[in-house]
Amino acid sequence: MKLSNVIISRLSIYVRLLSELEERRKETVSSAELAELTGFGDAQIRKDLNLLGQLGISGTGYDVKHLQKVLSRVLGLDRQWKVALVGVGNLGSALLAYPGFKQQGFNIIAVFDNDLRKIGKNWEGIVVQDVGELVNAVRSAKIRIGIIAVPASEAQRVAASLLKAGVECILNFAPLRIKLPKEINLRNVDLTMELENFSCFLTNKSRRE
Amino acid sequence: MKLSNVIISRLSIYVRLLSELEERRKETVSSAELAELTGFGDAQIRKDLNLLGQLGISGTGYDVKHLQKVLSRVLGLDRQWKVALVGVGNLGSALLAYPGFKQQGFNIIAVFDNDLRKIGKNWEGIVVQDVGELVNAVRSAKIRIGIIAVPASEAQRVAASLLKAGVECILNFAPLRIKLPKEINLRNVDLTMELENFSCFLTNKSRRE
Structure with a gap:
């Protein structure tokens, strides 16, 4: 089917x-x-x-x-899925703390960042790894789902690493259009953009009024 | 323009x-x-x-x-926008704690829930109000943007209240298609659905392999 x-x-x-x-x-x-x-x-x-x-x-x-x-x-919800999260800034931290994913069987089991102040630290129960170790770590854990929560300028590089590590599905929160082979299931979410659409709508509406 | x-x-x-x-x-x-x-x-x-x-x-x-x-x-980002959040469950709490909105000028200044254990409590610096007070509170604060983070079965009712209160833009996180007049700027975000798309994709891919 x-x-x-x-x-x-x-x-x-x-x-x-x-x-x-x-x-x-x-x-x-x-x-x-x-x-x-x-x-x-x-x-x-x-x-x-x-x-x-x-x-x-x-x-x-x-x-x-x-x-x-x-x-x-x-929908595959009767199974557990391992997820890798890249980027533990504001948004990444919020995603890691959000219990909704785990409740649906999506377990973030590996977390990466390039910030030396975060690497090695415990973040919501998971030790943050150096993004340089991503390919090996994700590959050996056989993780198939990746979440990108890094700034736009780093997102394409991170996506390439996830691809190299064998990830098949990527949820991208960075505000840009990532280029990936079409067999990768890529989905984009941009929370701030939704609100910016509102402010633009209201700003131009007020001007017309 | x-x-x-x-x-x-x-x-x-x-x-x-x-x-x-x-x-x-x-x-x-x-x-x-x-x-x-x-x-x-x-x-x-x-x-x-x-x-x-x-x-x-x-x-x-x-x-x-x-x-x-x-x-x-x-884009209207040089201004401050007042936002009402309805529902402080898992997702609502995460949204309230997420500093990205405020950084872009979107300030959640009113929070509503129907849970008696939450009403009157301080949530990230804001006192949770009874959802029954929504229409008056949102109208008198002249809030134009609303965020819905309640279960699906309550979302349509909440949307109707926001509409009645004069809200012009609604960001809906509840998993359903809300019906609203078309002059309302309605946008939908469903984080869990994105991941469910992945699990469905991987489940059916594995079956084919």
């Missing part, structure tokens, strides 16, 4: 809603209820979930626990 | 690179150097910057300090 990024995003939303419903001890859920909660169309939801097999029960909808389990397996 | 989201994203990248260059006391920069650093094309960069006026000097490129100043003004 080969799923597109768009479908994966929706499955990812369903699985988290189902976890919320499970916590509230809800046993079944209809596609109409899922539509109400997610904002997607009823038909869209049924189509997505049909990709995973015959899961709905006519008249009662979906079994919350079972659907959650099936989705978790498809 | 009405800028598209795509152009704003690129300007946002340029301004941060220029800040890095300024810190390293670089005085001028060519579009070729900016292309090298950002991964965008040389011609694209010149075209974007031409939108802001005649800024380049033939033969020497752009004055780093001046270009940084012009871009900051266009």
Whole structure:
């Protein structure tokens, strides 16, 4: 089964809603209820979930626990994933301290920086390593996911090291477009840019008013 | 001047690179150097910057300090913006502790939650208010930017309150598609979804191998 990024995003939303419903001890859920909660169309939801097999029960909808389990397996959430984090500045530190990743099975087990004041120090329970050791350390730990949280000017170099170390997926928080071979799954997140979009929007809106 | 989201994203990248260059006391920069650093094309960069006026000097490129100043003004980064944060769970707390926002002029001055154990408590220097007080508090403080960091099942309700309070821009971290009038500038960030895309990718890749 080969799923597109768009479908994966929706499955990812369903699985988290189902976890919320499970916590509230809800046993079944209809596609109409899922539509109400997610904002997607009823038909869209049924189509997505049909990709995973015959899961709905006519008249009662979906079994919350079972659907959650099936989705978790498809999304690889029933497994643990090792993650390498490069850069423990403001953002890197916040990511390291954020428990949401570990809760979903993503364990940051190796942390790198080029700042001599940080190397060798314990950061949220992990000893920061010299970025020069990245290739060997990541390769020997067989880490397949990397997070880049370094300044823009260093991001391309770090990406090249992660690639050399055998990493297959990179989440980039540095504000630039990293160049990588297309078999690498690269995703970009830029928190500050989202807010800058707002300030630009409001600034130009105020001028027009 | 009405800028598209795509152009704003690129300007946002340029301004941060220029800040890095300024810190390293670089005085001028060519579009070729900016292309090298950002991964965008040389011609694209010149075209974007031409939108802001005649800024380049033939033969020497752009004055780093001046270009940084012009871009900051266009993006509204020379001003301070008040921000309301709703939800101080794991993610909300991390966002509140992250100094990157304040550094760029985005000040979280009001924080809301519905958890009685949190309301009235001091969170990173700000007293958490009852989400029931959101509309009045946000309206009287004239806050125009809101951040939603609540569970998916509460996000739509919170968005409606922010809208009622007069907020014009919403950054949503909850995993669902919020419905809002189109004059509201809504942007979505889902960190866990990015990682779930990876685990799904790797899971299905492993199966194929």
